[in-house]
Amino acid sequence: MILGGDIGSYALAREFHEAFHVQSHILASAPIAAVAHSSIVSVHHVERLDETEVSRVVTALAQEKSDATCVVIGNTDALISVLSHCKDTFPENCVCPIPNEEAIRLVSDKATFAKLCAEHGLDTPLTEVVSLAGTDEIAPTAIPFPLVAKPARSSEYAGQLLHGFKKVYFIEKQSELDELWDQLRSDGFTGDFLVQELIRGDDTYMDSLTIYMGSNGKPQLFGSAQVLLEDHAPSMLGNPVAMITRPMPDLWDRAASLLSSVGYQGFANFDIKRDPATGRILFLEVNPRIGRNSFYVCAAGVNPMRALVTDVVDGKGKRCFKADEKILYTLVPVSLVRRYVRDPELAREVNELVAAGKVYDPQRYAADMAPRRRLDVELTEKNQHRKFARYYPEPTDTSF
DSSP states (O other): OEEOOSHHHHHHHHHHHHHHOOOEEEEESSOOHHHHTOSSEEEEEOSOOSHHHHHHHHHHHHHHTTTSOEEOEEOSHHHHHHHHHHGGGSOTTEEOOOOOHHHHHHHHSHHHHHHHHHHTTOBOOOEEEEEOSSSOOOOOOOSOSSEEEEESOGGGOHHHHHTTOOSSEEEOSHHHHHHHHHHHHHTTOOSEEEEEEOOOOOGGGEEEEEEEEOTTSSEEEEEEEEEEEEOOSTTTTTOEEEEEEOOOHHHHHHHHHHHHHTTOOEEEEEEEEEOTTTOOEEEEEEESSOOTTTHHHHHTTOOHHHHHHHHHTTSOOOSOEEEOOOOEEESSOHHHHHHHOOOHHHHHHHHHHHHTTOEEOTTOOGGGOOHHHHHHHHHHHHHHHHHHHHHOSSOOSSOO
């Protein structure tokens, strides 16, 4: 059972189908067309994915399959939070492989994550934590402009995204920052925001790490990729849409050590940026879930859902899988990737992978390409040209 109806949920369903030839149950209020018209999922329309409704629907579905083990998984911070609060109400034949609440709190709050990184010798951007609670005047920042502002906990910010607020803000002067604080308070946001130094470099200076920490507390899956292009729509800013997979063993080990220190079990996805000016490797955040681009791990040689089931269902999770094949993963047309990749060496790699047929898009699944769904995928990908023309017409040295 998969909570949510976006491309990240479809990727998980595809991974389950490729590994076990099963149809996944998707719980969603408004699934994207490529999910709604898929033959590899059964969609259950749930108006509100809150604790009560998730518990009710999961229980009903699990009881229908009382002779099977049901894996329940989510792939947004908000849904992981919901699952963490209601998973104990699920029937005994359910497994919900997510971290415990304390581990989620420690890593998903970007402020506490920075402290953890410092304890493990991992660099993070210079950061200030700003509380929006109350009405006290917020002091001017000491961080030089331009800078970046973003919520400390994404799960507490979902409502603001629905109200038109951005996922991440690029701030050029104090008056802009003050205006943002006023707008957030007027919208009722009372959580913490981070003000961070801007790390320059375009999208290609970002890396993604995916790790699965098994029920034995040890890493059982590693995957990683260099980002080529990110989404630039305001509510999706920073989500990779094209990557080249690469092994990053040193970063794997350092990230796994951090997760192990807090008793972490389940999937984690790290965002990392390389500073072009200094060469520093900076850990920006970790998501307590596999991430919407989980299929890059599958395309690089290891199906993460097989690794998961081997551990939590079969109880045989002892070895560590490493997704180390080199492929081009993309959610957008290759022509867009070529347009935004400015580095000649990266452009050469893209062309070589395209020529070798090593291009993977989770939406384009040969076993699930009926005419209606094929049209959905084609229209979605063509719309990417319009999105980038509107929100990011030319690549920049800051990604903003």
